[in-house]
Amino acid sequence: xxxxxxxxxxxxxxxxxxxxxxxxxxxxxxxxxxxxxxxxxxxxxxxxxxxxxxxxxxxxxxxxxxxxxxxxxxxxxxxxxxxxxxxxxxxxxxxxxxxxxxxxxxxxxxxxxxxxxxxxxxxxxxxxxxxxxxxxxxxxxxxxxxxxxxxxxxxxxxxxxxxxxxxxxxxxxxxxxxxxxxxx
Amino acid sequence: xxxxxxxxxxxxxxxxxxxxxxxxxxxxxxxxxxxxxxxxxxxxxxxxxxxxxxxxxxxxxxxxxxxxxxxxxxxxxxxxxxxxxxxxxxxxxxxxxxxxxxxxxxxxxxxxxxxxxxxxxxxxxxxxxxxxxxxxxxxxxxxxxxxxxxxxxxxxxxxxxxxxxxxxxxxxxxxxxxxxxxxxxxx
Numbered sequence: 068x069x070x071x072x073x074x075x076x077x078x079x080x081x082x083x084x085x086x087x088x089x090x091x092x093x094x095x096x097x098x099x100x101x102x103x104x105x106x107x108x109x110x111x112x113x114x115x116x117x118x119x120x121x122x123x124x125x126x127x128x129x130x131x132x133x134x135x136x137x138x139x140x141x142x143x144x145x146x147x148x149x150x151x152x153x154x155x156x157x158x159x160x161x162x163x164x165x166x167x168x169x170x171x172x173x174x175x176x177x178x179x180x181x182x183x184x185x186x187x188x189x190x191x192x193x194x195x196x197x198x199x200x201x202x203x204x205x206x207x208x209x210x211x212x213x214x215x216x217x218x219x220x221x222x223x224x225x226x227x228x229x230x231x232x233x234x235x236x237x238x239x240x241x242x243x244x245x246x247x248x249x250x251x
Numbered sequence: 252x253x254x255x256x257x258x259x260x261x262x263x264x265x266x267x268x269x270x271x272x273x274x275x276x277x278x279x280x281x282x283x284x285x286x287x288x289x290x291x292x293x294x295x296x297x298x299x300x301x302x303x304x305x306x307x308x309x310x311x312x313x314x315x316x317x318x319x320x321x322x323x324x325x326x327x328x329x330x331x332x333x334x335x336x337x338x339x340x341x342x343x344x345x346x347x348x349x350x351x352x353x354x355x356x357x358x359x360x361x362x363x364x365x366x367x368x369x370x371x372x373x374x375x376x377x378x379x380x381x382x383x384x385x386x387x388x389x390x391x392x393x394x395x396x397x398x399x400x401x402x403x404x405x406x407x408x409x410x411x412x413x414x415x416x417x418x419x420x421x422x423x424x425x426x427x428x429x430x431x432x433x434x435x436x437x438x
Binding site: 069070073074077080082085086088089092093095096099102103106107110111113114116117118122124125129138147148151152154155156158162163167170171174175178180229237 | 416
């Protein structure tokens with residue numbers, strides 16, 4: 068009985084998240100030509116997805132804790148605590164995006180592939196910032212709705228952000244690579 | 252005020268940098284195999300799926316073990332029966348999920364006409380074998396991470412998810428190319 072309950076509770080959500088990942092994967096599939104034209108682009112894919120996942124789930128879980136501590140709520144959302152959290156997540160995204168671009172360039176260089184460093188860093192930076200804006204906004208909207216209905220944010224933000232986060236990050240990377248490829 | 256952006260950056264940066272280093276390594280494996288991935292885009296689509304499933308299952312298992320340790324119905328022993336049950340159920344959930352999603356991916360690829368020279372049974376077998384190996388490794392790491400962090404007085408809830416997703420990302424890619432190579436499809 069116990070095993071049956073566990074399978075029943077977690078299987079649907081895991082399959083749903085997997086279907087979301089198919090959207091992420093298909094975006095990667097559509098980007099084939101760009102991946103071929105921009106050496107080093109494929110190297111940043113796992114890193115930028117991990118960056119977004121880490122920063123936004125931490126952002127969501129901090130807002131959840133802030134809610135439980137009573138420093139943030141549906142009628143007291145846009146305050147200094149939230150602003151500091153947003154600023155922190157932006158600055159982290161900015162820093163780490165540059166690190167990803169640099170590392171992707173350096174490791175490729177060592178392996179004998181010579182990407183354009185400016186192109187690569189611009190792509191990660193633009194994709195990192197676009198996805199940060201979209202996902203932070205989304206987190207705030209989700210948190211607001213969750214607060215208003217009196218649900219526990221800890222149960223909702225994690226899976227929701229993990230699934231939408233990957234899709235939005237991959238789309239941002241696609242958009243950013245297209246933009247930089249045209250502009251530079 | 253309990254949050255400041257400086258603290259958030261200072262606390263986040265070290266773990267993120269380590270994660271990024273490992274993920275860049277995973278990215279270089281992809282770059283090395285880029286030609287094969289371009290010939291068989293069905294595997295390119297599969298990579299985020301393989302990693303998402305193992306990451307989620309590992310995180311759920313870790314969270315369950317963490318709650319068990321906190322409440323006390325799981326003991327800090329590799330022979331704990333409750334832990335073994337959770338472990339086996341994770342593998343079961345993993346196998347079901349990989350089977351279903353492999354079939355979905357195959358038919359999406361078939362309808363978008365990007366599938367070449369690979370039979371459904373072959374593709375499903377590659378994904379399931381990769382998934383099985385990956386779930387075993389990820390579940391093991393999830394339990395070990397939960398145990399070690401609990402023993403040291405750290406909250407397993409903060410540790411398991413980042414460790415499991417990072418290790419899962421790189422091992423997923425390694426296992427996929429290994430199994431794919433053994434099957435010898437297009438390589």
